[in-house]
Amino acid sequence: MLKFMKKTIAVGLLVSILAFSLTGCNSVTTGKRIIRIAHGQSETHPDNLGLLAFEKYVESRLGDKYDVQIFPNELLGPSVKAIELVQTGAIDFAVCSTGNLETFDNVYQIFSIPYLFDSVEAYHKVMEDKELMSSIYKSTEAAGFESVTWFEAGTRNFYAKTPIKTPDDLKGKKIRVQQSPTNVRMMDLFGAAAAPMSFGEVYTAIQQGVIDGAENNELALTNNKHGEVAKYYSYNQHQMVPDLLIGNVKFLNSLPPEERKVFDEAAEEATKVERSQWDSQIKNAIYQAKSMGVKFIDTDIEPFKEKVLPLHKELLEKNKKLQPIYDKIQEINKQVKEEK
Ligand code: GCU
16 A cells, blocks of 8 residues: 555656656746755665755755755655656756666676675775766766765675575575666676566565565665565675765756856765764664564675676676776775775
8 A cells, every 4th residue: 555655646746747847847836946856765864864965055055046855765766767867857866876877877887896895995985086986977978967976875785584694595595686787697696596676676575575685785674674574684795886866967067157066065065964874874773673683694705705706807808998997996995905
């Protein structure tokens, strides 16, 4: 029933948004330009809190002109749909995982490479490397959107109805992945069957036994309630995949420089707030998940790593764009190790 209601609301919202976009009319009553931002997380998730900071920053400086509206919980549709809405300009921004951006530009395969980063510190250093990231962010410009900033999305691990302690435990299991060809291939190498689907479908799919488990950060257990239906979370640490705030290129380029500056600063502020929320929310999620009956399992990550390391070479050979980025990341991995 809830799902049906959510779908009905989503369709209604979408129809009215598309109607407004088509007529070029963004606000009937206030005369302000409405800025619509879609994402798939709940209102309390760090992504949403970051976006609220974005809204506050923009409206406190340009509030006479812009009204920022945030649509959480996949209200405007699952991630891939939201990306398409940004692409066409039906909405202005969306937060999405790089996993879902892969099919829009294959440069985003880089973040799906398992065990790419040697440490969280290295991952953060890469994401904060403005030169490296701005070329990646601009890669989808011709497709109508670009990334403006990143959000922390933790480390991805497996969780399932039964404990996964070694890669052998994945054999014959059906595991949900994002709609990303690289993630599907990664699951092949792990020896499981990949079930690509949108994030919002995962709870019911586990509950109904359509899949045996999924992979994500710990917030999925609590914010998305997956811990109610999957009671074993294994720290095999296969990926660190960021969320990105993407914006419609036409809209961004239409902004006068002083307004563009405000939007850019607002994006930076959003990242600051999102990241400052992250660690405490993860700690809290682990605590909460335990009280839901979820068991956290420490694993030896080496056997998991061994299974999927061939994917590095395979991807680098297939997608020539990746090599320079990959090399830079390895350099940063090394630097961080030496600094420790
Ligand atoms: C994380 C991430 C989301 C993504 C989701 C998924 O929760 O923050 O952006 O959609 O994983 O696995 O689909």
